[in-house]
Amino acid sequence: MTEAEESAPWRRVHPVSPMVRGWLVVVAFLYFFGQNSLNNIFSAGELPPEADKDWSFTPSVLLVVAGGIGILVLIMAGFFLSWYFTKYQVTARHVHVNSGVVFRQQRQARIDRVQAIDIVQPLVARIFGLAELKFEVADSGSTAMRLAYIKLDAAKVLRNDILARAAGLKQEREAGPAGVVPAPGVPGAEGPAARSAEPASAGPAPAPGPAGGEPVSPEAPERTVAVVPPPRLIAATLLSPWLAAVLLFVLSMIVATVASDGEISFFFVLPGLIGVVPVLWGQFNQGYNFRAAMSEDGLRLSYGLLETSHQTVPPGRVQAVMVTQGIIWRRFGWYKVVVNVAGYGNQEGALRSTLLPVGTRQDVLNVLSIVLPEPGTERPAELVGAGIGGSGSAEGFITSPRSARWLSPFAYRRQGFAVTDTALFSRAGVLTHSLVIIPHERIQGIFLTQGPLNRPLGLTGIEFCTTDGPISPRVKQMSLRTGRELFMSQASRAARARRLKDRDHWLEEENHE
Amino acid sequence: MPQEPIDPQGLVFQRVSPAYAKVRLVGWAISALVTWAVLAVPLVLMLTGVWSGYPAWLAWGLLGVVVVFDVVRMAIIPRQVRAIGYAERDDDLLIRSGLMFQQVLVVPYGRMQYVDVAVGPIDRALGLCKVQLHTASTTAKAEIPGLPSSEGTRLRERLSARGEARLAGL
Numbered sequence: 024m025t026e027a028e029e030s031a032p033w034r035r036v037h038p039v040s041p042m043v044r045g046w047l048v049v050v051a052f053l054y055f056f057g058q059n060s061l062n063n064i065f066s067a068g069e070l071p072p073e074a075d076k077d078w079s080f081t082p083s084v085l086l087v088v089a090g091g092i093g094i095l096v097l098i099m100a101g102f103f104l105s106w107y108f109t110k111y112q113v114t115a116r117h118v119h120v121n122s123g124v125v126f127r128q129q130r131q132a133r134i135d136r137v138q139a140i141d142i143v144q145p146l147v148a149r150i151f152g153l154a155e156l157k158f159e160v161a162d163s164g165s166t167a168m169r170l171a172y173i174k175l176d177a178a179k180v181l182r183n184d185i186l187a188r189a190a191g192l193k194q195e196r197e198a199g200p201a202g203v204v205p206a207p208g209v210p211g212a213e214g215p216a217a218r219s220a221e222p223a224s225a226g227p228a229p230a231p232g233p234a235g236g237e238p239v240s241p242e243a244p245e246r247t248v249a250v251v252p253p254p255r256l257i258a259a260t261l262l263s264p265w266l267a268a269v270l271l272f273v274l275s276m277i278v279a280t281v282a283s284d285g286e287i288s289f290f291f292v293l294p295g296l297i298g299v300v301p302v303l304w305g306q307f308n309q310g311y312n313f314r315a316a317m318s319e320d321g322l323r324l325s326y327g328l329l330e331t332s333h334q335t336v337p338p339g340r341v342q343a344v345m346v347t348q349g350i351i352w353r354r355f356g357w358y359k360v361v362v363n364v365a366g367y368g369n370q371e372g373a374l375r376s377t378l379l380p381v382g383t384r385q386d387v388l389n390v391l392s393i394v395l396p397e398p399g400t401e402r403p404a405e406l407v408g409a410g411i412g413g414s415g416s417a418e419g420f421i422t423s424p425r426s427a428r429w430l431s432p433f434a435y436r437r438q439g440f441a442v443t444d445t446a447l448f449s450r451a452g453v454l455t456h457s458l459v460i461i462p463h464e465r466i467q468g469i470f471l472t473q474g475p476l477n478r479p480l481g482l483t484g485i486e487f488c489t490t491d492g493p494i495s496p497r498v499k500q501m502s503l504r505t506g507r508e509l510f511m512s513q514a515s516r517a518a519r520a521r522r523l524k525d526r527d528h529w530l531e532e533e534n535h536e
Numbered sequence: 537m538p539q540e541p542i543d544p545q546g547l548v549f550q551r552v553s554p555a556y557a558k559v560r561l562v563g564w565a566i567s568a569l570v571t572w573a574v575l576a577v578p579l580v581l582m583l584t585g586v587w588s589g590y591p592a593w594l595a596w597g598l599l600g601v602v603v604v605f606d607v608v609r610m611a612i613i614p615r616q617v618r619a620i621g622y623a624e625r626d627d628d629l630l631i632r633s634g635l636m637f638q639q640v641l642v643v644p645y646g647r648m649q650y651v652d653v654a655v656g657p658i659d660r661a662l663g664l665c666k667v668q669l670h671t672a673s674t675t676a677k678a679e680i681p682g683l684p685s686s687e688g689t690r691l692r693e694r695l696s697a698r699g700e701a702r703l704a705g706l
Contacts, residue, residue: 365672468643468676473542475636483542488676495675503541510640511544518627518644 031114040172041102043148049098056091111170113181115188118158120168132160132168137189138340138365140182141375142333144175149331154178158185159366167366182335183242186320189337245318248393249379249386253311255357259381260306262351264455269299310380317393324378334375340364341394342489343461343496344378346387346411350454358387358411362394363492376493384408395460399444406441410450410458413437420450426480427500440498440509447487447513449498459496461487466517471510473503485510540619542638549621549632556682557617559658564613568606575599622680629669629695631678643678647671648699651692655685667691 042049101124109122119131141157148154153172160168173181260266273296311328321337342363352358360379367376374380378390388404400406402418409418414437416422422439423431431438438451446462468488477483483506487496501509543549579595581587616635623630632640652668659665665688669678683691 466644467647467671467673468641468678470639470641470675471542472637472639473540474638478541481541486675488671488673490672491674507542507544510642514628514642514644518646 031112033110033112036106036109036111036170037151037153037172037174038106039151039153041106043145043151043153043172045098045102046147049095052094052098056094113184118168118185120170130168132158134185134188136160137185137337139337139367140185140335142175142178142182144327144331146329148172156181159364179242183320186335186337190320242318245316245323247314247316248389249315249382251310251313251380251382255381256307256310256313258355259352259357260303260310262355264349264351266299266303267351269296306380309374310377313380315379315386315390315393322378322390322393326374326380332375336362336364336394338396341462342465342492343459343487343494344391344394345457345459345494346391346407347452347455347457348411352381353456356383357381358384360387360390361493363489363494365490367492384411387411391460395446395462397445399446406443406448407458410441410448410460411456413450420448421501421505423482423500424502424505426502427482429480430476430482430500435500438499440501442509442513442516447496449496451497451499459494461489461496463513463516463519465489466513469510469514469517471506483507485513487513540632540638542640543632544630544640547623547625547630549623549630551618552620552622552680552682553662553664553684554614554617555662556620556664557614558662559656559664559682560613560617561610562658564606564610568610571602571606572599575602617682620680620682624691624694629678631680641676641678643669643671643676645695645698645701647676648695651695651699653688653692664688667695669695 104124105122108124108127109120111121112119116134117131118134119129121127121129138159140159141155143155143157144153145155148171151172152175154175155169155171156173156178158168158170170178170181308328308330310326312331313326314324316323316325318335320335321340322335324332324334324336326332342365345361346358347361348358358379359377359381361376362378364376378394379386382390388407391398391407392403398406406418409420413420414422418441420439420441422437423435425435427435427438433453434451437453440450441448446460449459449461451457451459466487466489470486470488471483472486473483477500480500481503482500483503484500485498485506489496498506498509539545575598578587578590579599582590582592582595612635616633619635619638620633621631627646628642628644630640630642632638649670649672652670654666654668655664656666663685664682665685666679666681667683667688668680671677680691
């Protein structure tokens with residue numbers, strides 16, 4: 024532990040936080056308790072005196088109210104204790120969070136291993152001006168660290184601070200004694216010119232740091248690369264294939280109703296259809312106001328109508344990218360882009376791993392140019408174009424051999440791959456086009472496989488292992504020779520790219536190997 | 537070791553201990569016995585007359601099919617074990633396995649996060665162990681079962697050293 028590690032102050036989250044998290048419990052309690060006791064009081068009052076005698080126990084109004092208040096006090100005390108025992112500390116290298124009343128929990132995460140930082144504001148938190156800071160690390164298997172809830176400004180400051188430290192700006196060295204806040208643009212700061220030269224007025228005014236005189240990192244200026252206008256979001260949501268399937272089902276039910284003279288009634292499925300509404304609403308609510316922006320800290324995503332999220336994915340943290348286009352969206356030229364980011368995982372990550380819920384081809388190229396700054400080819404737009412919509416060998420794609428037509432009669436001319444200096448592009452799908460891009464240095468492992476169907480046709484497939492996420496990159500049904508060559512060359516590319524590319528402090532000069 | 541079509545050429549795979557087949561056989565025996573016992577319940581009920589309505593062809597047939605399937609499975613265990621191989625190269629480790637569904641996995645040393653050596657009760661009796669490589673990907677979890685203990689320890693040390701030399705973040 025360095026000196027800076029020890030001297031960093033411990034802080035508590037905002038006192039309102041347990042309420043923000045537990046408000047539903049309190050409201051539910053008040054509602055049911057209030058309703059019950061009111062009913063009791065009224066019914067007790069209305070009961071004729073004779074009936075009263077049958078009751079062994081008549082709740083007296085005072086007792087009920089006292090009990091209610093008692094329980095409420097207990098809940099509040101629980102909230103207070105959980106708040107009191109939750110502390111966090113941000114040092115030069117680690118974020119520590121201690122929590123738990125009876126079972127204490129201490130967690131620490133290495134800042135230079137940060138994979139992504141999210142600032143999430145549920146509706147209630149927004150009312151109080153609070154936010155939750157989620158800090159994804161891929162370090163010894165621990166998942167997200169959460170700081171819930173702190174003031175929005177403080178959350179932003181903390182995020183910028185963590186990102187700056189992760190980027191290796193070494194601000195703590197210039198920070199000097201506690202209390203001195205260095206100007207972000209001091210000449211001679213070790214950050215790259217772009218960052219140091221940033222005028223303080225570019226971002227929102229540098230917010231006053233959290234008490235304690237820590238160095239304040241300016242928010243890196245951002246450049247918007249893609250926005251999703253609400254009308255397009257609504258249209259895209261309504262034009263999704265599964266909604267089309269639902270509509271088709273409803274239509275067939277109506278036909279069935281008419282044809283069977285009402286014996287099979289359309290109204291039987293009505294309750295099920297109501298279930299569609301929350302899903303649609305959820306997609307709209309989450310994807311509303313979607314904006315992707317580029318900054319020095321990496322890719323920034325912000326979205327949400329009631330609950331808003333601001334995600335930051337530092338450069339080089341994207342493990343794989345996938346561009347998809349369903350058959351309905353093709354008419355409108357819309358695409359969806361998702362990514363694998365370590366820690367985002369697959370469950371709640373549905374939208375967290377979405378880089379672009381629905382966008383035009385230009386949006387796609389803009390977003391890709393950020394997550395894949397070096398495509399390793401001179402014609403990235405053409406390559407991506409061929410990858411999304413093309414077939415055959417245009418732009419250097421190698422597709423399945425003719426013998427694969429027995430297994431993929433429609434897709435064999437389309438499914439294939441192309442390799443650039445920095446990444447592998449794998450395309451597939453006839454109805455739903457998909458293009459998966461995986462940078463060589465992000466490959467964790469490669470499977471070369473051959474099953475009983477592939478063997479007689481002389482085919483083989485390759486699966487690339489990345490961190491958990493919505494994408495599992497693969498190339499299906501290559502000729503044996505192509506597959507074996509790709510397997511070997513990709514293995515050596517992965518190992519080589521790794522030696523050149525590895526760095527956690529992405530703004531630092533590369534100083535090893 | 538037989539050279540399968542998907543095996544990378546010019547590479548010699550190390551085989552795991554043939555004794556590992558015994559470990560697999562014990563595992564097979566336990567799962568087969570449990571399945572047979574469960575499937576035999578309707579047969580016994582039918583024969584003892586408790587459930588005489590149960591069709592005889594189904595009772596015998598179901599058990600028969602499963603027994604045949606399991607016996608075939610048992611018969612190929614030694615061959616499956618022979619198909620497991622691994623090869624250390626300068627930058628990565630290759631592991632191959634499978635007869636019907638063949639696969640070769642390559643994991644660059646730089647991606648390894650940690651290496652485990654696991655020893656089960658039957659492994660221990662036979663002096664075997666299993667080396668597991670963990671990467672940031674749950675799918676690229678490489679396992680080499682059936683290694684003699686000394687080889688397992690050597691491999692772990694070797695992999696750790698190589699991983700250390702080439703290790704970096706995700």
